[in-house]
Amino acid sequence: MVEVLSAPLEVGFDYTRSLGPALSRFMTALRERRIEGVRGSDGRVYVPPVEYDPATAEPLTEPVEVSAEGTVLSWSWMPEPLPGQPLDRPFAWALIRLDGADTAMLHAVDAGTPERMRSGMRVRARWAAEPVGHIRDIVCFEPAGGSASPPTPAAEPAEPVTMVTTPIHLSYRHSASPGESRYLRGLADGRLLGGGRCPACGKVYIPPRGACPADGVPTAEEVELPDVGTVTTFCIVNVPFLGQRIKPPYVAAYVLLDGADIPFLHLVLGCPVDEVRMGMRVTAVWRPREEWGTTMQNIDHFKPTGEPDAPFESYAQHL
């Protein structure tokens, strides 16, 4: 059993959301420390508001202000809060029906201990010090009773809130397959281990696949390939973009190693970008050995060998 290689993969983006009329009103009210729902066709009050009636699908337009106090319908204890959750100490997730509303809203209750939570308990909103027009203007709910929050100051009239930003971040552990792991360890030794050759069609894959994508059979035979090959086709990337790792302009080329049957994308340097050609013969330029790891980036780029171009027919089946 090969121990597979893995590495972190972080994917994050601050998505923007245009709110539409219903949520725009809701967020604008939150900025004024008020909570607004919407009345449905059956008279029920939805909090948070819905843009379209769940029963008739018609747009809903009648705003209804509800209380910032309400009743816990049900709850669940969160003993170890995760990053990004409303509170950084243990809290309850609760379905809270605000006074004047007919639906429950999910939010956090800062109760300290689960013993202080029960269905039917009364809670009230704890407001952010400086509301901005976002659901987080309600920091959390807290058990009602005792001293109430200071009276809400009159809000300054301002433009309605029409957009929110919702950052989303995904943390993955990306694992290579057993065959790919063997290939990556080969790279760490400066070797290009392709393979498996497909026993049915005889094609040689690099990186290895484990199974031939065309024939569906295991490709066990390992084939060591040279670090010399042919540019089948390419493009010159002139456009900068978010998250780009290489400064443009650069040539992203499909390189078909001698003896391989499938090209891979890599970088071609060592000549002016407009001299790169289909059929150009290239060789790998490896980084200094002390920088090698289990990655294709050990090959810094490919550069022209100076040999005559490969004839079109020799790579026409690999485009």
Next chain:
Amino acid sequence: MGKQLAAVIGSGQTHHRSKRLDVSMAGLCREAIDRALADAAVDLADIEAVVVGKAPDLFEGVMMPELFLADALGAVGKPLLRVHTAGSVGGSTANVAASLVHSGLHRRVLAVAFEKQSESNAMWALSIPTPFVMPVHAGAGGYFAPHVRSYIRRSGAPEHIGAMVAVKDRRNGARNPYAHLRQGDITLESVRSSTMLWDPIRYDETCPSSDGACAMVIADEGTASGRPAAWIHGTAMRTEPTTFAGRDQVNPQAGRDAAAAAWKEAGIADPLSSVDVAEIYVPFSWFEPMWLENLGFAEEGQGWKLTETGATEIGGRLPVNPSGGVLCSNPIGASGMLRFAEAAMQVMGRAGEHQVDRARTALGHAYGGGSQYFALWVVGAGKPGAEPHTGGRP
């Protein structure tokens, strides 16, 4: 029970723009749905099932549209399905909706597809730095540009063909009130002097980034008979892996197979002589000649000649993308359905300023992923078998 007849009885789309900040995703979808319902002269209550398609999840950060849009789509109490085939999803969504009618399962199905590209960044989403590989990926343009270069080399097409497509589609888009880009003044010279983004693809040969949605009502024979309809004569979808040794990315097998299946079902032996107008998924201008070959309108290596001789212009032998196509409006999740809807509008005579004269038979086409998903339909003004596909046009 054999395959039941199905027809588009109405379609609707949004005004596509780079940013539709005035509406939520739900509101965007409803703009298209409400227009489709009005066009079809039916109400949401008449709809028995809803099929929704959208772009890949990272493109807008919405992973379950069927969950948060159920009420906006009028799907409460009805079957709601989500379809997912990357950029071809709009076409696949229409085909899945059609299959629910062809099967006899439902009489009226609403198909809807959308995307709000402005809420994210597709270039970023297509260039995620996967560990262990060279970070040379550069979005969709970076993916397709090498294959465009291969096409040019294989076909010997002159360099100006890509610019000709861009000029034609942008001028067509100027006739379409819903198009995002409406550039009636564009010229061959202005396209050829625009910035080279992913050599050999220039800025003006590239689709825009759009917010938009499209919807259609697909109905059974009983509903569609006696009212304006685009009868569905053939549908096909095919798939192939992103990479395998010997894969032809210029003329993919899955695309050829999908086309052959659709033509066969529609009873079409010679597409160029039989089809009056084609809405083909062309996000980068060179894909017009590439797909003309893949779809069987031209022999391999000859597609560019249809473009060069003006055959693909409105008024030509085979008008391609009279709506302006993906080059004028690209809400990716909806782009495929827009092709299918525009094909239906043409044979229903409802394409307004970009109507092709005497259009009786039309093709809608979409592709997605790394040219690995293909969806097509052939629609006609008459019921299948009622008239030969001789081409209503001279």
